[in-house]
Amino acid sequence: MENFNKNIFVNCPFDKDFMPLLKPLLFTIMYCGFNPRIALERLDSGEVRLMKIKELIDSSKYSVHDLSRIKSKGKDEYFRLNMPFEIGLDMGCRLYHPEPIYRQKRALILETEQYSYQKALSDLSNSDVKCHKGEPEEVVFEIRSWFSELIDDEMPGGSMIWDDYNVFLTDLFEAMKQNGLKQKDIDRMTIAELINKMKTWINDKATKPNKL
Amino acid sequence: MAKRYHVTKRGDGWAVKREGSQKASKVHKSKDAATKDAQKFREKGSDVVIHKRDGSIERWQKKK
Numbered sequence: 001m002e003n004f005n006k007n008i009f010v011n012c013p014f015d016k017d018f019m020p021l022l023k024p025l026l027f028t029i030m031y032c033g034f035n036p037r038i039a040l041e042r043l044d045s046g047e048v049r050l051m052k053i054k055e056l057i058d059s060s061k062y063s064v065h066d067l068s069r070i071k072s073k074g075k076d077e078y079f080r081l082n083m084p085f086e087i088g089l090d091m092g093c094r095l096y097h098p099e100p101i102y103r104q105k106r107a108l109i110l111e112t113e114q115y116s117y118q119k120a121l122s123d124l125s126n127s128d129v130k131c132h133k134g135e136p137e138e139v140v141f142e143i144r145s146w147f148s149e150l151i152d153d154e155m156p157g158g159s160m161i162w163d164d165y166n167v168f169l170t171d172l173f174e175a176m177k178q179n180g181l182k183q184k185d186i187d188r189m190t191i192a193e194l195i196n197k198m199k200t201w202i203n204d205k206a207t208k209p210n211k212l
Numbered sequence: 213m214a215k216r217y218h219v220t221k222r223g224d225g226w227a228v229k230r231e232g233s234q235k236a237s238k239v240h241k242s243k244d245a246a247t248k249d250a251q252k253f254r255e256k257g258s259d260v261v262i263h264k265r266d267g268s269i270e271r272w273q274k275k276k
Contacts, residue, residue: 159222167218169268
């Protein structure tokens with residue numbers, strides 16, 4: 001299985017409000033040397049979504065699940081069930097897959113308010129749960145600290161990752177501007193494009209001053 | 213390319229930091245205070261990039 005030990009299945013909301021958290025989450029994963037696998041990485045309308053999710057889960061040793069949308073904010077608003085459903089698939093793969101390698105799977109659960117998951121999904125007690133309070137900077141620190149607990153390799157500091165994420169966005173803004181594009185073009189960039197830009201920047205960062 | 217100083221969210225405050233430097237030159241309680249403090253670097257020929265809470269660019273002040 002190619003890159004199984006480096007792949008991280010990202011199970012999170014894709015709405016506009018979550019983008020400020022999703023982007024630093026993806027950046028941190030790549031900065032720490034891992035490979036995010038996310039349903040938005042490829043857009044193929046002919047692909048059955050559940051089979052796509054299955055492939056992402058099958059190919060990933062690690063997973064990050066964000067339960068920020070487990071609680072509806074207003075009257076008549078539906079809470080989102082995709083994330084809990086996909087946690088279930090991921091946990092099921094770990095527990096029931098006939099291949100022993102899947103017993104090595106590890107998952108991180110993120111939430112906005114501490115312990116809110118226990119009220120809605122108490123079966124997940126004793127899981128790795130971290131709270132980001134809806135702050136992009138906290139996402140970076142929480143993902144980074146989870147990696148440092150899991151892996152022996154030395155991880156870059158959370159402050160360094162956050163500062164470099166800000167520099168990456170500056171370089172991206174400058175590069176887009178030079179091509180006649182605007183901030184709204186960056187905002188509308190697909191996740192697949194953004195992942196590629198992040199990968200390039202992170203790989204080149206140490207050696208080249210103009211990174212994009 | 214001019215040196216760049218960044219005003220970014222840092223915990224409960226806002227940091228002013230030269231790009232590539234290990235440490236922030238100062239962390240302020242408010243974004244306004246950090247933005248004001250960063251102007252001294254602009255006077256000395258650096259660009260100042262002011263970020264939003266999510267890291268995206270709010271303003272890019274070119275060197276004076």
